[in-house]
Amino acid sequence: MSDPSLLVLSSLADGDKHGYAMMEDIERFSGLRLGPGTLYGAITRLEQRGWIRPVSSDDRRQPYTLTSAGREYLKDQLENLERVVKAGLRRLRHA
Amino acid sequence: MSRLIHLFAWLYPRSWRARYGAEFSALLEDVRPDGRTAVNVLTGALAMQVRSWKSWKIFAASAVFGAVVATGLLSAIPNTYISSAVVKIGRPVSGYNPIDVINSVLVNEESRAKLTGIITKYNLYLNQRSRRPLDDVIDQMKRDIRVRLLDANITAIRLEFSYTDPGVAQQVTSEITSQLLAENLRQGHTLLEILDGANLPKVPAYPNRPLLIGVGGMCFLLMWGGLSAWRSVSVRRFAAGGPPISSGEIPSGGPVALSLPSFPEHLRRNAWKILISLALLISVAVLTFKVANPSYESKAVVKILPGANADSIASLTQSVESRASLAPIIAEYNLYLSEYHPEKVFEKMKEHIRIEPLGGNSAVGIRFTYPDRHIAQKVTQALALQMVEASAASDPPVELSVLDPASLPENWFPPVEPDYSVGLLFGLLLGVIGSVTVALFRRRPNLG
Numbered sequence: 001m002s003d004p005s006l007l008v009l010s011s012l013a014d015g016d017k018h019g020y021a022m023m024e025d026i027e028r029f030s031g032l033r034l035g036p037g038t039l040y041g042a043i044t045r046l047e048q049r050g051w052i053r054p055v056s057s058d059d060r061r062q063p064y065t066l067t068s069a070g071r072e073y074l075k076d077q078l079e080n081l082e083r084v085v086k087a088g089l090r091r092l093r094h095a
Numbered sequence: 096m097s098r099l100i101h102l103f104a105w106l107y108p109r110s111w112r113a114r115y116g117a118e119f120s121a122l123l124e125d126v127r128p129d130g131r132t133a134v135n136v137l138t139g140a141l142a143m144q145v146r147s148w149k150s151w152k153i154f155a156a157s158a159v160f161g162a163v164v165a166t167g168l169l170s171a172i173p174n175t176y177i178s179s180a181v182v183k184i185g186r187p188v189s190g191y192n193p194i195d196v197i198n199s200v201l202v203n204e205e206s207r208a209k210l211t212g213i214i215t216k217y218n219l220y221l222n223q224r225s226r227r228p229l230d231d232v233i234d235q236m237k238r239d240i241r242v243r244l245l246d247a248n249i250t251a252i253r254l255e256f257s258y259t260d261p262g263v264a265q266q267v268t269s270e271i272t273s274q275l276l277a278e279n280l281r282q283g284h285t286l287l288e289i290l291d292g293a294n295l296p297k298v299p300a301y302p303n304r305p306l307l308i309g310v311g312g313m314c315f316l317l318m319w320g321g322l323s324a325w326r327s328v329s330v331r332r333f334a335a336g337g338p339p340i341s342s343g344e345i346p347s348g349g350p351v352a353l354s355l356p357s358f359p360e361h362l363r364r365n366a367w368k369i370l371i372s373l374a375l376l377i378s379v380a381v382l383t384f385k386v387a388n389p390s391y392e393s394k395a396v397v398k399i400l401p402g403a404n405a406d407s408i409a410s411l412t413q414s415v416e417s418r419a420s421l422a423p424i425i426a427e428y429n430l431y432l433s434e435y436h437p438e439k440v441f442e443k444m445k446e447h448i449r450i451e452p453l454g455g456n457s458a459v460g461i462r463f464t465y466p467d468r469h470i471a472q473k474v475t476q477a478l479a480l481q482m483v484e485a486s487a488a489s490d491p492p493v494e495l496s497v498l499d500p501a502s503l504p505e506n507w508f509p510p511v512e513p514d515y516s517v518g519l520l521f522g523l524l525l526g527v528i529g530s531v532t533v534a535l536f537r538r539r540p541n542l543g
Contacts, residue, residue, distance in 0.1 A: 019122040035132055036122050037139020040115060044143070061125075062118035 004034055004042035009066065009074040012052060018061035019043070046070065097128040106140035108147040145326055153326070157319035165311025172307070177469070178264040178295065179255045180272045181476050183483070197242055197252070200271065200278050210236055213270055217263055240271065251480050253473070265295045391468035393475040395461045396453065397482055405452070408459060412450045414485040415461075415478055421445075424477050428470050448478065 051070030258264040465471040
């Protein structure tokens with residue numbers, strides 16, 4: 001799973017985060033370190049699709065939160081992935 | 096590095112910076128400022144730019160890129176000039192082989208001393224001499240010297256030397272020719288004479304300018320097509336699965352309620368743009384074809400010594416234009432390869448040859464026109480040689496000498512064609528005008 005959009009959505013699934021916190025979190029749970037350009041490319045796309053939105057903050061670091069549409073999309077995607085992972089592992093065991 | 100990264104951040108589109116600039120800048124202050132981050136920010140900025148560009152911007156940027164590539168190649172490859180000389184060999188006698196003479200000057204072991212002397216005398220290959228052994232430099236010089244037999248009976252040879260300085264190319268060609276004659280005398284032969292002295296080349300033979308301009312044009316087309324396709328795919332993927340967005344702008348925030356057209360609809364909406372782009376491509380292609388395939392005229396003047404009359408000149412002209420005379424030249428230089436019918440090849444060649452008396456009957460001008468200027472020169476030399484040969488065989492013999500050797504043509508024929516660069520700029524200008532026109536046409540419906 002290396003799609004930056006999915007990584008960002010997964011990172012926001014457990015709470016609001018700003019850009020740098022997302023980078024750190026994603027590196028922690030996936031081992032991938034997104035560059036600033038890649039991260040903000042994904043944030044731009046996700047916000048335009050209405051899957052994330054900025055939350056008010058006094059800091060220059062802008063936190064983002066998942067919208068309900070984004071949460072729904074992430075759930076669908078992860079369930080699909082889970083099916084693929086389970087099927088792959090099952091076939092490996094019987095091979 | 097941090098400053099460079101912030102500089103790259105300024106390459107994002109203005110509308111994007113207005114929305115995300117402050118928070119992106121805050122993120123850049125937190126991350127480690129290394130080369131990887133810089134590259135990531137730069138590629139992110141370029142991708143965002145291209146995604147937000149309108150078609151004319153992609154066209155203009157591709158055109159500039161193509162022009163830069165062509166200009167860079169043209170300025171990076173040094174001009175190479177070829178000077179040539181023609182040496183006539185008399186009627187062969189037993190035991191005489193001109194190839195032996197050529198070998199001793201240019202090929203055999205003893206030639207190395209002669210070539211070393213020429214390299215030192217004219218300070219040739221200074222760069223190579225500072226980096227490579229002299230033997231390698233001599234081998235390089237041998238590759239730059241070309242000797243061609245002008246016909247199967249070895250009645251004449253042409254010496255060519257290519258170098259980056261036209262004056263030096265001429266001097267070295269002249270020097271090699273002299274050494275050839277001196278070696279010929281040393282071996283006891285007196286059968287060589289210089290028919291066409293080493294010329295001063297005025298126009299570089301390399302690099303191949305139309306080819307490099309074509310490479311620039313290909314870069315332009317590839318970048319234009321590649322970026323347009325990438326943007327189209329990127330915008331479609333961008334919109335897949337969620338609220339669709341427009342390709343032309345980055346909105347200030349929130350989803351945009353515009354519909355993304357299907358492919359046929361996309362074609363229909365962009366019919367104007369496609370038609371104008373095709374027209375531009377065709378006009379640039381025609382212009383390039385015209386520019387890259389000019390005809391060049393080479394001319395030589397053969398002096399006729401007293402005693403000749405109009406009839407004898409007409410007879411010589413007929414002899415030169417006869418099939419027996421033209422056939423070996425056509426075969427030697429692979430002329431008119433696109434013409435399949437032999438009759439038409441002869442007809443075409445005769446159309447391109449002009450032999451006319453000059454100054455009463457004291458000289459004859461020989462002109463030949465061909466798309467390749469080097470071949471035009473060589474064929475003119477061969478025609479002049481044929482005339483000299485025909486004069487010796489005629490009854491009564493007419494004495495001829497070459498007064499003005501075949502020139503390497505400088506100008507296109509007809510010499511009213513624009514320069515390559517003018518053609519390229521004309522094409523680019525057409526492209527910019529067309530793109531702006533398309534942009535204006537496309538904007539109108541949106542205003543309604």
